[in-house]
Amino acid sequence: MLEYFSLFVHHLLKFGGFRITAFEPNACRALVTALGGLFSVPCIMVPEWVAWAKQHPGYLVVDDTTNPKYGLKQWCKKLKIPGTGGYVYGFKIVLFLWSCPEGRYPIGFALWHKHSMSLTELALEGFSQLRNHFDIKPECTLADGGYSSDTILKRLDDYGWAYVMRFSKNRLLDGVPIRQHIPRGYGETTGHIKNGTKLKVVRRQKHFIVSNRLSWESAKLRALYAIRWKVEEVFRALKTCIGLNGCHQHSMEAQAIYVTMCLLLFSCLESVSGGSPYKLWNSVNSAQLSPDILIHNSITAMF
Numbered sequence: 001m002l003e004y005f006s007l008f009v010h011h012l013l014k015f016g017g018f019r020i021t022a023f024e025p026n027a028c029r030a031l032v033t034a035l036g037g038l039f040s041v042p043c044i045m046v047p048e049w050v051a052w053a054k055q056h057p058g059y060l061v062v063d064d065t066t067n068p069k070y071g072l073k074q075w076c077k078k079l080k081i082p083g084t085g086g087y088v089y090g091f092k093i094v095l096f097l098w099s100c101p102e103g104r105y106p107i108g109f110a111l112w113h114k115h116s117m118s119l120t121e122l123a124l125e126g127f128s129q130l131r132n133h134f135d136i137k138p139e140c141t142l143a144d145g146g147y148s149s150d151t152i153l154k155r156l157d158d159y160g161w162a163y164v165m166r167f168s169k170n171r172l173l174d175g176v177p178i179r180q181h182i183p184r185g186y187g188e189t190t191g192h193i194k195n196g197t198k199l200k201v202v203r204r205q206k207h208f209i210v211s212n213r214l215s216w217e218s219a220k221l222r223a224l225y226a227i228r229w230k231v232e233e234v235f236r237a238l239k240t241c242i243g244l245n246g247c248h249q250h251s252m253e254a255q256a257i258y259v260t261m262c263l264l265l266f267s268c269l270e271s272v273s274g275g276s277p278y279k280l281w282n283s284v285n286s287a288q289l290s291p292d293i294l295i296h297n298s299i300t301a302m303f
Contacts, residue, residue, distance in 0.1 A: 045108035058100025060138035
């Protein structure tokens, strides 16, 4: 795998994206063959990174980012851009991020498009793989409101996993909207959602945070939820530093290969840079540091 990964890094630096036709035919076939087995499941986990995460207690953060595309009409969906309120055609990358004192490491992902499972089903599939196949248990699972459906919360509760997530003000607690339980800007309460799961709810102004750990103080819940923002930092680095949106191929398999390699490259930068991949990436991009040396140093640091 490492020889193909090194080849990919050199290719990314040279072309600023992923054009499979620019690879030599033998290298292209080898790359597809090496990664082809990854796409037999809806969620792609990187076994080496998951094994590393098991040895380093931390938090599992789940979130997604929009990946605009214009040449994949048979796959792409019409997506709303939260920041502008506009729309774009593309697919979403659902990221499973492991956050611990040693760094922020993408351990898996899924692609959400026209022919995929729903976001909720993809998240459930990822959780199932991590628990049942890899036997991993995070100290806490963190997510935004898009991943706090009753189905997901019930699954995590059945697993015995702690979670801290954001809730919509319109969600029901004991049959009543949460905003009516805590009508003012600050407060906390407990109650049951429709499936019977008991939750603790903390309100801070317009934001509602929920957890299945009823004994945890509200300050701890807010501090844990703040860790979720690390995934936004990772998305920013992946897009601006590595070029997550730079794949120009018209197949989802090529898109998945590209995302896999981008996440591996980010993990390499993270393991060597100590949390600031930008300077290290600039060193690689300006030929001050060889990609082969980067890969060797990161594998040494990680394993």
